[in-house]
Amino acid sequence: MGTRLSKLGVRLRPHMKTAKSAEVAHLACHDHFGGITVSTLAEASFFFEAGFKDIAYAVSMVPGKTHQAARLARAGCRLALLTDDLTTIYKIAKQSEKLGVHFPVSIEINSGGDRGGLHPMDPQLAKIAATITRSSALTFEGLLTHGGHAYNSTSISDIRRAAEDERKSVVTAARRLADRGIVCPVTSVGSTPTATYTQNTSGITEMRPGVYMFGDLAQVDLQCCVTSDIAVTVASTVIGHNKPAGQLLIDAGALALSQDLSPQSVQNTYGRLVDDENLQVIKVNQEHGTVAHLNDSTQFEKYPIGSVVRILPNHICMTAAPYNRMYVIENNTIESMWNRATGW
Amino acid sequence: MGTRLSKLGVRLRPHMKTAKSAEVAHLACHDHFGGITVSTLAEASFFFEAGFKDIAYAVSMVPGKTHQAARLARAGCRLALLTDDLTTIYKIAKQSEKLGVHFPVSIEINSGGDRGGLHPMDPQLAKIAATITRSSALTFEGLLTHGGHAYNSTSISDIRRAAEDERKSVVTAARRLADRGIVCPVTSVGSTPTATYTQNTSGITEMRPGVYMFGDLAQVDLQCCVTSDIAVTVASTVIGHNKPAGQLLIDAGALALSQDLSPQSVQNTYGRLVDDENLQVIKVNQEHGTVAHLNDSTQFEKYPIGSVVRILPNHICMTAAPYNRMYVIENNTIESMWNRATGW
Numbered sequence: 001m002g003t004r005l006s007k008l009g010v011r012l013r014p015h016m017k018t019a020k021s022a023e024v025a026h027l028a029c030h031d032h033f034g035g036i037t038v039s040t041l042a043e044a045s046f047f048f049e050a051g052f053k054d055i056a057y058a059v060s061m062v063p064g065k066t067h068q069a070a071r072l073a074r075a076g077c078r079l080a081l082l083t084d085d086l087t088t089i090y091k092i093a094k095q096s097e098k099l100g101v102h103f104p105v106s107i108e109i110n111s112g113g114d115r116g117g118l119h120p121m122d123p124q125l126a127k128i129a130a131t132i133t134r135s136s137a138l139t140f141e142g143l144l145t146h147g148g149h150a151y152n153s154t155s156i157s158d159i160r161r162a163a164e165d166e167r168k169s170v171v172t173a174a175r176r177l178a179d180r181g182i183v184c185p186v187t188s189v190g191s192t193p194t195a196t197y198t199q200n201t202s203g204i205t206e207m208r209p210g211v212y213m214f215g216d217l218a219q220v221d222l223q224c225c226v227t228s229d230i231a232v233t234v235a236s237t238v239i240g241h242n243k244p245a246g247q248l249l250i251d252a253g254a255l256a257l258s259q260d261l262s263p264q265s266v267q268n269t270y271g272r273l274v275d276d277e278n279l280q281v282i283k284v285n286q287e288h289g290t291v292a293h294l295n296d297s298t299q300f301e302k303y304p305i306g307s308v309v310r311i312l313p314n315h316i317c318m319t320a321a322p323y324n325r326m327y328v329i330e331n332n333t334i335e336s337m338w339n340r341a342t343g344w
Numbered sequence: 345m346g347t348r349l350s351k352l353g354v355r356l357r358p359h360m361k362t363a364k365s366a367e368v369a370h371l372a373c374h375d376h377f378g379g380i381t382v383s384t385l386a387e388a389s390f391f392f393e394a395g396f397k398d399i400a401y402a403v404s405m406v407p408g409k410t411h412q413a414a415r416l417a418r419a420g421c422r423l424a425l426l427t428d429d430l431t432t433i434y435k436i437a438k439q440s441e442k443l444g445v446h447f448p449v450s451i452e453i454n455s456g457g458d459r460g461g462l463h464p465m466d467p468q469l470a471k472i473a474a475t476i477t478r479s480s481a482l483t484f485e486g487l488l489t490h491g492g493h494a495y496n497s498t499s500i501s502d503i504r505r506a507a508e509d510e511r512k513s514v515v516t517a518a519r520r521l522a523d524r525g526i527v528c529p530v531t532s533v534g535s536t537p538t539a540t541y542t543q544n545t546s547g548i549t550e551m552r553p554g555v556y557m558f559g560d561l562a563q564v565d566l567q568c569c570v571t572s573d574i575a576v577t578v579a580s581t582v583i584g585h586n587k588p589a590g591q592l593l594i595d596a597g598a599l600a601l602s603q604d605l606s607p608q609s610v611q612n613t614y615g616r617l618v619d620d621e622n623l624q625v626i627k628v629n630q631e632h633g634t635v636a637h638l639n640d641s642t643q644f645e646k647y648p649i650g651s652v653v654r655i656l657p658n659h660i661c662m663t664a665a666p667y668n669r670m671y672v673i674e675n676n677t678i679e680s681m682w683n684r685a686t687g688w
Contacts, residue, residue, distance in 0.1 A: 017631070063650045091650070114589060237409075240429070241429065242458070254662055259603040259662075306406040
């Protein structure tokens with residue numbers, strides 16, 4: 001990803017909500033400028049303590065979190081905030097002035113995901129940018145969007161359309177601001193699918209993919225990686241043979257694997273076994289997972305009760321998030337243990 | 345629940361996978377014999393350290409976990425294991441004999457949920473019971489079932505049918521063992537729905553409900569509680585107003601609320617606001633929740649950006665599980681903080 005984005009002439013600001021690991025962040029940043037993206041202030045603190053000083057908190061900021069953010073800013077973190085609301089950013093500006101801290105602030109643009117952010121033509125856009133510019137405690141960083149609808153793609157051309165939606169939305173918004181004399185230093189877009197397949201980055205300065213560091217079955221479905229690229233598995237134990245149903249029971253359920261299904265998934269799978277793509281986790285309870293063979297009968301003798309199976313996650317962000325560490329495996333040996341950020 | 349089960353003449357062995365809290369366990373056990381149920385060995389350790397000495401680990405045991413279980417047994421915990429497999433329990437018996445530890449063992453019966461356990465008529469049943477009885481390290485505790493299909497109920501009579509499935513399955517299995525001279529001291533059934541509505545506990549010695557301690561929206565749908573009974577909420581902050589879509593964005597997403605939908609839910613809701621049952625969480629991303637009004641337009645002025653809303657969980661077990669503590673609120677003040685077991 002680093003090489004691809006360098007060639008495309010955009011900065012990589014990797015999203016760390018997937019990895020939540022300082023070791024992975026160092027790997028992801030080694031040939032880049034060192035800025036990262038996070039989704040919680042707990043992640044911001046975790047990565048700041050690990051030496052990352054240029055952090056974009058890419059979830060809408062609220063006044064109730066200013067004190068927490070100010071502690072990081074005061075300690076030397078360049079923490080960029082995100083907003084799409086005039087009243088909110090005005091309050092945060094006043095608080096920050098009082099606290100004597102400084103934040104760069106981006107404005108969120110809705111590029112088609114319809115979750116948050118302003119439409120590029122929204123009249124509030126210039127007002128918010130002007131409010132940021134006027135505050136002595138804030139600097140206008142630029143525009144940020146995430147085309148989450150890329151995850152609904154069923155083809156590479158769908159992904160490219162979503163990437164173009166991202167690009168156009170911020171370029172349009174930046175032009176509108178330029179017409180009013182407001183310079184937009186950063187135009188930040190992207191996800192693993194759009195960063196993988198975009199063909200046009202004209203007017204874009206930065207991309208924020210995250211999942212590419214590990215890959216998962218959803219990314220395989222999206223053609224962003226192949227199964228052998230998936231870098232994280234969940235080790236679990238076969239705890240039962242449901243012979244009448246032809247199913248294995250494993251001790252990885254909804255908590256260990258998550259309940260996340262790919263939006264575009266044709267099969268309702270929560271994961272699949274590393275050594276047989278037809279053995280899929282078709283049901284999860286809290287601590288039980290049910291594995292069934294998709295086409296054939298399950299070979300119970302290959303998976304005796306007590307044997308350990310490795311599960312490829314469907315959506316690595318959701319699967320990995322609650323774990324506070326991961327084990328690095330080389331040649332079937334645990335080489336190291338990497339701590340992860342958790343909570344909020 | 346305690347009073348109800350006392351009247352029905354069965355022991356309450358509350359399932360602590362929902363609460364994962366010693367304080368809650370003490371409340372749940374105060375008028376009972378003190379035995380509890382857990383779903384992981386991490387929970388068993390947590391509760392043993394909190395003073396609970398009679399613990400049923402109600403997930404199929406495997407030989408790879410015997411050393412971990414033995415540490416608890418050696419420290420004085422009466423840890424009952426669960427099995428439905430002859431080879432497995434034979435291995436565990438040999439390991440336990442070698443380790444010089446003792447475990448009570450129950451056999452899991454499938455009463456209709458079709459997840460794990462033996463059919464009551466399975467010929468393996470007597471063989472497993474005999475293997476347990478023969479081992480100097482194991483005692484035969486009895487039969488255990490969980491009629492998980494109660495959660496698919498759409499009426500109280502459905503729940504009562506599931507309760508009767510539970511009862512019949514263990515009573516049938518116990519009779520078959522009695523015919524071979526094997527006494528079955530414990531017959532353990534139940535979930536919150538079946539324990540709430542069962543009318544016949546003839547032949548049953550114990551029930552293991554857990555969700556009743558808190559309640560949730562799924563239990564409301566099942567008519568096992570009313571909304572005002574729900575004891576746990578997730579405090580979250582309004583972080584955005586998506587006015588074109590009429591939606592609030594909150595900072596509680598898939599990690600904070602879980603992605604669990606009730607099996608019988610007609611609406612795809614991940615939770616709802618305490619103060620308006622029509623404001624429901626209709627979508628969750630990792631850290632974003634999308635709240636929409638079901639019938640009307642959202643009154644944005646009632647929920648300004650930065651305001652804190654409390655979300656009633658859809659399925660409390662899944663929502664609460666990753667949190668390592670909960671705050672006890674009385675008269676809008678945090679009165680105490682209770683630690684919780686997490687992980688495995």
